[in-house]
Amino acid sequence: EIVLTQSPGTLSLSPGERATLSCRASQSVSNSYLAWYQQKPGQAPRLLIYGASSRAPGIPDRFSGSGSGTDFTLTISRLEPEDFAVYYCQQYGSSPELTFGGGTKVEIK
Amino acid sequence: QVQLQESGPGLVKPSETLSLTCAVSGYSISSSYYWDWIRQPPGKGLEWIGNIYHSGSTYYNPSLKSRVTISIDTSKNHFSLKVNSVTAADTAVYYCARRGIIEGGPILYWGQGTLVTVSS
Numbered sequence: 001e002i003v004l005t006q007s008p009g010t011l012s013l014s015p016g017e018r019a020t021l022s023c024r025a026s027q028s029v030s031n032s033y034l035a036w037y038q039q040k041p042g043q044a045p046r047l048l049i050y051g052a053s054s055r056a057p058g059i060p061d062r063f064s065g066s067g068s069g070t071d072f073t074l075t076i077s078r079l080e081p082e083d084f085a086v087y088y089c090q091q092y093g094s095s096p097e098l099t100f101g102g103g104t105k106v107e108i109k
Numbered sequence: 110q111v112q113l114q115e116s117g118p119g120l121v122k123p124s125e126t127l128s129l130t131c132a133v134s135g136y137s138i139s140s141s142y143y144w145d146w147i148r149q150p151p152g153k154g155l156e157w158i159g160n161i162y163h164s165g166s167t168y169y170n171p172s173l174k175s176r177v178t179i180s181i182d183t184s185k186n187h188f189s190l191k192v193n194s195v196t197a198a199d200t201a202v203y204y205c206a207r208r209g210i211i212e213g214g215p216i217l218y219w220g221q222g223t224l225v226t227v228s229s
Contacts, residue, residue, distance in 0.1 A: 001171065035215035044219035045155065050210050056217070088155055095213030096143050096168040098157040 002027055002091050004101035012109040019076040021104045023089035028069045030093030036065055036074045037088045039103075045088060049074060076106075084108050111135040113205050113220035121199075121227050127192040131205030131220060132185075139163050139183040143208045145216065146179060146190045148201040156201075161188055195227045 003026040013019055023034065032052040037045035047056040049065035052072055062077045076083055089101040117129035131144070138144065145160040159169035161179045169177050178191045192199060202222040209217025 033214075037216075044204055044222055045216070046219075047209075047215055047217055050215045056210075090155075090215060092208075092213060092215050095208075096160055096162065097170075098145070098147075098160075098216075100155040100157065103154045 001097075002029065002094060002099050004089055004091060004099055006087075006089055006101035006104050008104060009102075010105045010107060012107050013079055014109045015079050015081055017079050019074075019079055019083070019106055021074040021076075021087055021106075023067075023072045023074070023101050025070040025072075025091060029072075029091045032068045032072075033091060033093035033095070034065075034067070034072045035090045035092065036063075037090065038083075038085050039088065040085045048087075079106070111207060111218045113207065113218055115203060115205050115220045115223040117223065117225070119224060119226060121195055121225060122229050123196055123227055124194055127190070127195050127199060127225055127227070129190045129203055129205075129223065129225070130187050131189070132187045133207070134186070136207070137183075138181060138186050138188060142212055143168075144179075144181065144188045145206045145208070147204045147206055147216070149204070149222075150198075150201045158190065158192075158203075197227050199225070200227045201225060 005024045007022045034052045036049040039045040053065045112134045114132045121127045143160040146158040176193045181188045204222045205220040206216045207218040208214045
């Protein structure tokens with residue numbers, strides 16, 4: 001089973017700043033099948049990035065993903081007020097099984 | 110547009126069986142894709158429970174495998190989850206979901222989630 005470790009646990013930033021979130025896998029993620037989700041309170045998660053770096057339909061270009069192997073990054077270039085939320089990484093390289101990271105909370109400083 | 114809606118009891122007694130159904134609209138469940146169940150304890154992260162392929166093959170999280178059954182009813186276009194011998198640790202928001210992008214891809218469609226509380 002692939003274990004995903006996200007860091008930091010909480011990121012305190014101001015609107016307009018750049019956010020960099022990390023996701024590290026315990027073993028290489030096949031085909032870079034790594035996704036990122038955003039979750040706001042009381043809502044289901046929303047897919048942002050798939051395949052490590054492809055934006056899902058309708059996702060603004062301030063969201064970008066990078067990485068391969070065991071190290072992946074989600075970058076939000078300039079934080080908008082609606083971007084303050086919890087972000088999860090997920091691997092589907094061992095599909096049909098899935099695993100999620102523990103999440104990073106991006107909060108307003 | 111694909112839509113998913115969970116339904117079932119919001120309160121289950123310890124040691125009993127949790128049963129949920131996910132009604133799918135906008136797509137025929139027998140056509141393709143994996144159909145997943147995911148849960149989230151209050152204030153905590155996401156946990157994959159398992160899934161069923163459109164053909165009926167099932168895959169479960171090893172940590173839950175002994176207590177979980179996922180089934181599919183193509184005539185009703187829905188799939189279901191049963192968790193046996195529940196404890197307070199099974200209290201969570203339960204989501205049903207469908208993959209996208211590619212057949213074994215990430216979760217593209219989510220239900221709104223339903224809170225199930227395990228308590229006497």
